[in-house]
Amino acid sequence: MLNHGEHPRRIASTGRGQGSLLAGLLVFLALAGAPLLGLAQDAPGQTAGVAYRDIPAVGSRNIVWVIAQLHLLLAGFVLGVPIFAWICEIVGWKTGEKRYDKLAKEFTKLLTSSYATTALFGGILLFMLIGFYPKLMAYLGDIFFPSFVVYCILFLLETATLYLYWYGWDAMQEGSKKTLHLFLGFLLNVFAFFIMIVPNSWATFQASPVVIAEGSDLARAWAATWNPTWWPVNIHRLIANVVLGGYICGAYAGIRYLSAKTAEEREHYDWMGYVGNFIGVFGLLPLPFAGYWLMREIYQYNQQMGITLMGGFLSWLFILQAMLIGVLFLGSNYYFWMGITHRIPGSEVKYRRPIMAMLVILLLCLGVWMTPHSLVASLEEARKMGGTHHPLLGVFGVMSAKMTVANLMILVTFMSFIMYWRAGKEETAGWAKVAKSIMGGVLGVAAIVVIVLGVWGYFVPAIVRINYFSVAQVLIVLFVMLTITPLTALLLRSAKTTTEMVWGRMPPRAGYALVLNAVMVILLMTLMGYARSSSRVHWHIYGVMRDSSQYAYSPALGYAAALMSLNTFLFCMLVAFIFWVATMGEKAKAGGGGGKG
Amino acid sequence: MKGGSLLKPAILIVGIYLFLKFALPLFTAPLPASLIFLYVALTATGIVIFATLSGQSTEAFFGPITRFLSGEGQAGAMKMARLLVLVLFPLLVGWQTYSSTAPSEQPPAENRTIHPAPPGEFVGLSNPIPNTPENVMAGKGLYAAFCSPCHGGNFDGKGPASRGFNPPPANFSDPTTIAMLQESYLFWRIKKGGVGLSIEGMPWKSAMPRWEVELKDEQIWKIIMGEYDGAHQKPRTWE
Numbered sequence: 001m002l003n004h005g006e007h008p009r010r011i012a013s014t015g016r017g018q019g020s021l022l023a024g025l026l027v028f029l030a031l032a033g034a035p036l037l038g039l040a041q042d043a044p045g046q047t048a049g050v051a052y053r054d055i056p057a058v059g060s061r062n063i064v065w066v067i068a069q070l071h072l073l074l075a076g077f078v079l080g081v082p083i084f085a086w087i088c089e090i091v092g093w094k095t096g097e098k099r100y101d102k103l104a105k106e107f108t109k110l111l112t113s114s115y116a117t118t119a120l121f122g123g124i125l126l127f128m129l130i131g132f133y134p135k136l137m138a139y140l141g142d143i144f145f146p147s148f149v150v151y152c153i154l155f156l157l158e159t160a161t162l163y164l165y166w167y168g169w170d171a172m173q174e175g176s177k178k179t180l181h182l183f184l185g186f187l188l189n190v191f192a193f194f195i196m197i198v199p200n201s202w203a204t205f206q207a208s209p210v211v212i213a214e215g216s217d218l219a220r221a222w223a224a225t226w227n228p229t230w231w232p233v234n235i236h237r238l239i240a241n242v243v244l245g246g247y248i249c250g251a252y253a254g255i256r257y258l259s260a261k262t263a264e265e266r267e268h269y270d271w272m273g274y275v276g277n278f279i280g281v282f283g284l285l286p287l288p289f290a291g292y293w294l295m296r297e298i299y300q301y302n303q304q305m306g307i308t309l310m311g312g313f314l315s316w317l318f319i320l321q322a323m324l325i326g327v328l329f330l331g332s333n334y335y336f337w338m339g340i341t342h343r344i345p346g347s348e349v350k351y352r353r354p355i356m357a358m359l360v361i362l363l364l365c366l367g368v369w370m371t372p373h374s375l376v377a378s379l380e381e382a383r384k385m386g387g388t389h390h391p392l393l394g395v396f397g398v399m400s401a402k403m404t405v406a407n408l409m410i411l412v413t414f415m416s417f418i419m420y421w422r423a424g425k426e427e428t429a430g431w432a433k434v435a436k437s438i439m440g441g442v443l444g445v446a447a448i449v450v451i452v453l454g455v456w457g458y459f460v461p462a463i464v465r466i467n468y469f470s471v472a473q474v475l476i477v478l479f480v481m482l483t484i485t486p487l488t489a490l491l492l493r494s495a496k497t498t499t500e501m502v503w504g505r506m507p508p509r510a511g512y513a514l515v516l517n518a519v520m521v522i523l524l525m526t527l528m529g530y531a532r533s534s535s536r537v538h539w540h541i542y543g544v545m546r547d548s549s550q551y552a553y554s555p556a557l558g559y560a561a562a563l564m565s566l567n568t569f570l571f572c573m574l575v576a577f578i579f580w581v582a583t584m585g586e587k588a589k590a591g592g593g594g595g596k597g
Numbered sequence: 598m599k600g601g602s603l604l605k606p607a608i609l610i611v612g613i614y615l616f617l618k619f620a621l622p623l624f625t626a627p628l629p630a631s632l633i634f635l636y637v638a639l640t641a642t643g644i645v646i647f648a649t650l651s652g653q654s655t656e657a658f659f660g661p662i663t664r665f666l667s668g669e670g671q672a673g674a675m676k677m678a679r680l681l682v683l684v685l686f687p688l689l690v691g692w693q694t695y696s697s698t699a700p701s702e703q704p705p706a707e708n709r710t711i712h713p714a715p716p717g718e719f720v721g722l723s724n725p726i727p728n729t730p731e732n733v734m735a736g737k738g739l740y741a742a743f744c745s746p747c748h749g750g751n752f753d754g755k756g757p758a759s760r761g762f763n764p765p766p767a768n769f770s771d772p773t774t775i776a777m778l779q780e781s782y783l784f785w786r787i788k789k790g791g792v793g794l795s796i797e798g799m800p801w802k803s804a805m806p807r808w809e810v811e812l813k814d815e816q817i818w819k820i821i822m823g824e825y826d827g828a829h830q831k832p833r834t835w836e
Contacts (some may be wrong), residue, residue, distance in 0.1 A: 461831030
């Protein structure tokens, strides 16, 4: 579409067609493309002249930016959903509750329908990269050729498994067939995991390259793959994909809930929205830890890159990040709380005060998290403060404070969930009182220790804070979750339900809250994607290959933010379209003769 | 009870605003408007969240507002008040828009990056001078001679010359300055000074001198040791 007419030499047209075969087709194209990269290396005379190609007016960088981001978001969704679809299926199988199986199937439907588009965007991205950055791609192809091959094979396996998993769902319901189906789901996740980490090695190599001069091709590829930021990014992305998948499924349920016509539909999508939000929150809780580890590895790997991100011009992104995560935490908790007041009749009065307390803590934490280290201030204001650091509030600007409030917010959100879980039930066990005071004690002590460590963190060398205090804070929060969750489960086993949960009674704003959460996650990913890739500043491969194109500058934050919003918008449209198409048939069936939807 | 659900939030917001704007500055420097806005906005968000948790509370919160604005069955003072709001609110928005876009003699707000990334050639350096008491003492001596006029004899950024500069000389005893940095970073900043700040360090108007002419590398490393020791801080390391 972009390249017809005046640039015949540039890129081959990609708009070949659609349909589910496309995925396979693209894999083969990619297979065919990979050796070509190798060939380009052998014939330097031909390619030496062209390091870059461009499309005027739009600019190659912008195109790659949009395509790569869309591909990444789609891929995150496609790799995140199988994880909880499979878990959901297991739950349904173990408990015998059909609705879980149905939900798992619905998740997989969303997955299957977006799979082809993901591959499509991967293919487009590859063509664009080869076309725009021949020199860089030749270099990368030279190093990573072995893993290109692995990647293609993985893709074939994943595609085949997904087809079996999805199309075999109804056929493999009973007995040993179900076990086989579950095994397929497992395989799907294994392949998906490797499909994620292989390209991660290419991207992380660009940020933290390991280039060895000697050794076979395989040894070189392996060294480049196992680079310092590879595993931190793998873990971070794995968790983030679950978050993305959960919240998007939640948003899907939210929209279906808003447009539901019958009581069953309302009930079902209310419940699905709840599950989606739960999955998102579940992933969100460990995410800050993973992010912190990643940042630490980057900083340790390279001071320059670490400072560019954390203290330099990209540090403003982390203030935006704090705002987005803040909205996400608020939105998720809001949804939990609304769930309590609406799904459990008569509970409002009882839970008003705890909710108020949690809300206040969350807001205080957010206030700290969003306070930047150097403030936006007019000259006049800066003079009064004596610089852009505020003498008192400046202390909120550094990692010790941020880590502390992040941990506290995680604790609060976790307690929101526990409260939701226990709502409407009455513990009957004799030891319920003891258990409850133990839980309260654990929580209180944990919160105090987290705060003490946070304050103390200002008075110890950076390395002590990073290696011991921050880690201790994380472990404490994990400890709280690992003690309170099983205790609550045990308590509730013998509890009697006083008020039955009523599904399908949430007000419309709950549906909108779900959509808002999904949009926040997408914005977050576009934001941090920009941070990751622009932290390399004017390097294609940090310290190894310089960016000498006309785009070797970091765009202004406003410009970048506009592109992030554009990407978010495009992605939402894309997903909405895919889901709309995917559910058309079902709606027609369900609707029968009544109305057009 | 009716008005109560609206009155409390209003009091809360005004109270927080007054506290941040007038009470807090009694103890410390005034807060910039951006920060006050942030905190007040957070409070407002919290209020809306709490008010819309259930059907009843939503009605209690928004009901009076919608009834007031729709003007149903109003008479006398209420009617006037509604009219006033409908006229004043757009004017307020207009005034706000005007004053935030109109050109003024105030220089634009700047977000100076205090710790920009160091140039590549300084990244891997480590202090070659052994950390002995003599070297630390020597460093402190050099510090007293060259740096204390600005950065202060107590390493607190309050030297006799400090008041003339904007941005002010760094306060080394503040845990958010040198304690967060590696020694190589300080080496770069001391050697190259304000003029050597990298591109993101805009607007490069720092008064920090460039010491590479006056001081030998070895002396700079000693000063760094003395500086950390005197400010009771430790450099960032990874071991």
